Amino acid sequence: GENVEQHPSTLSVQEGDSAVIKCTYSDSASNYFHWYKQELGKRPQLIIDIRSNVGEKKDQRIAVTLNKTAKHFSLHITETQPEDSAVYFCAASTAGGTSYGKLTFGQGTILTVHP
Amino acid sequence: DTEVTQTPKHLVMGMTNKKSLKCEQHMGHRAMYWYKQKAKKPPELMFVYSYEKLSINESVPSRFSPECPNSSLLNLHLHALQPEDSALYLCASSQGAGGGFEQFFGPGTRLTVL
Numbered sequence: 001g002e003n004v005e006q007h008p009s010t011l012s013v014q015e016g017d018s019a020v021i022k023c024t025y026s027d028s029a030s031n032y033f034h035w036y037k038q039e040l041g042k043r044p045q046l047i048i049d050i051r052s053n054v055g056e057k058k059d060q061r062i063a064v065t066l067n068k069t070a071k072h073f074s075l076h077i078t079e080t081q082p083e084d085s086a087v088y089f090c091a092a093s094t095a096g097g098t099s100y101g102k103l104t105f106g107q108g109t110i111l112t113v114h115p
Numbered sequence: 116d117t118e119v120t121q122t123p124k125h126l127v128m129g130m131t132n133k134k135s136l137k138c139e140q141h142m143g144h145r146a147m148y149w150y151k152q153k154a155k156k157p158p159e160l161m162f163v164y165s166y167e168k169l170s171i172n173e174s175v176p177s178r179f180s181p182e183c184p185n186s187s188l189l190n191l192h193l194h195a196l197q198p199e200d201s202a203l204y205l206c207a208s209s210q211g212a213g214g215g216f217e218q219f220f221g222p223g224t225r226l227t228v229l
Contacts, residue, residue, distance in 0.1 A: 032214040043205065043220040044158065051215065089157050093214030100170045100212040101146060105157030 002027040006090050006106025014114050019077040021109045023090035026071065030092040033066060033073045034103065039086045047088075048075070051095075080113045087111070117142060119221035121206050127227045130196060136224045138189040138206030144219070146212035147189040149181060150205040152223070158205055164189060165212035196228045 003026040013019050025033075031052035036044040050057045050064045050073065057064050063076040077084055087110050091103040119140045128134050138147065146165050150158035163171035164183045172181075178200075180192040189206055203223045209216040 030214075043222050045220070046217050049217070087155075091157075095214035098170075099214060100163045100165055101148075101209055101214055101216055101218065102160055102163065102171060103158075103218065108155070108157055110155075 002030055002092055002094075002104040004090060004092050004104050004106040006109060008109060009107065010110045010112075012112045012114065013080050015080060015082060017080055017113075019075075019080050019084070019111055019113075021075045021088055021090070021111070022072060023074070023092075023106045024070075024072045025092045025104075027092070027094070028071070029094050030104075031095055032093045033064065034091040034093065035062075035064060035075045036089045036091065036105075037086045038089065038108075044089065077111075080111075082113050082115050085111055085113045117219075119206055119208050119219050121204075121221040121224050123224055124222070125225050125227075127229065128193065128196065129229050130198075132196075133192070133194045135193065136191040136204055136206075136226075138191075138208075138221055139187055140208040140219070140221075141187055142208065142210075142219070143186075144208035144210050145186060146209045146216070147183065148207040148209075148218065149189070149191055150207065150220075152203040152205055158220075162191075163212060170212060193226075196226075198228050201226055201228045 034049040038044040066073040090106040149161040182190040206221040207218040
């Protein structure tokens, strides 16, 4: 089955700096890649996702890049703000077949943005 | 209504109790999921329902019994749980059961088994 590794496990930045989190996946059949943000005591929420035929996607201060050859995808947050502090989970999934949208998550990154 | 709701928010139960967790969505989504999340860990998939049919059971112990009465509701029946089952139980839904659909999570039920 799919295995997703996520690094770093913790990341501390100053407000205004950029933050980058990287995930590596094992199953070449995975074709959707997701980033979820979970604030303390809250539900996970999708912040951005990308399909395998796209190399990069941006949404304001966040972007996701995908390298299919190397089987890794990354989350980039620019101009970080204290409200970006949260746990970020990457996830991979496969459209179609019998996967039924199963998300395989990375272990998470605790991002702390210091004012 | 664009939210997934879950009840109760908190639940404390003994190992001999029977209880149920409830999840509801009114977004017309046809796939619903149960996840278990331990502190500082990612959600772990337990069950997937697609068009009200159980499609994935991730080898979950039989003391957890899912039920999908209709396309808007998802229940998780609990019986004879163990203390290690204490966790946050998250429900999610998506428009379809495929990798390209966003999963919307509910706020979760925090379960404590004594």
